[in-house]
Amino acid sequence: MSQVFKPTEPYESKLNEQPWGTMEWLVHDSLTPGVNMSVAVMKILRDKTSPLHRHPNSNEFCYLLEGQAEITMDNKKLILNVGDSVLIPIGTAHGFKNLGTQTTKMFLSYSEGRRIFQEI
Numbered sequence: 001m002s003q004v005f006k007p008t009e010p011y012e013s014k015l016n017e018q019p020w021g022t023m024e025w026l027v028h029d030s031l032t033p034g035v036n037m038s039v040a041v042m043k044i045l046r047d048k049t050s051p052l053h054r055h056p057n058s059n060e061f062c063y064l065l066e067g068q069a070e071i072t073m074d075n076k077k078l079i080l081n082v083g084d085s086v087l088i089p090i091g092t093a094h095g096f097k098n099l100g101t102q103t104t105k106m107f108l109s110y111s112e113g114r115r116i117f118q119e120i
Contacts, residue, residue, distance in 0.1 A: 006116045020049060021045045021103070029113030035069055041106070052094070055090065055115045057114035060109070061087050063084075064085070066082060066117050067102060
C-alpha cells in the first residue's frame with residue numbers, strides 16, 4: 001500500500017477542533033485502512049494547554065515546528081523550542097502547554113493507526 005502526497009493536489013485530512021486548538025490527521029487508519037501508524041499536525045492556541053492524557057497502545061513522537069511549548073511527562077516538565085523533539089513511550093502521562101505569544105504547531109507521529117486516547 002503506497003500513497004504519494006503532493007502539496008499541489010487535494011488530500012483528504014481529518015480536522016478535529018478542540019477548546020485548546022486542533023488536531024489535523026494526515027495519516028490514520030480511518031483515512032487509510034490498515035496503515036498501522038498515525039500522523040497529525042497539532043496546533044495549540046496561545047495560553048492554552050492540551051489535557052493530560054496517555055496512549056496505552058502507542059508510542060508518540062513530537063517535533064515542534066512553530067512557537068514554544070512545555071511538555072509535562074510523568075510530572076516532569078520540559079521546554080521545547082522550534083526544532084526540538086521528544087519521544088513519549090507507550091502509557092506515559094503527558095500534556096502540552098503553549099508558552100509562546102502565538103499558536104504553537106507540532107508534527108506528531110504514533111506507532112498505531114488507531115491510537116487510544118485516555119484523558120487523566
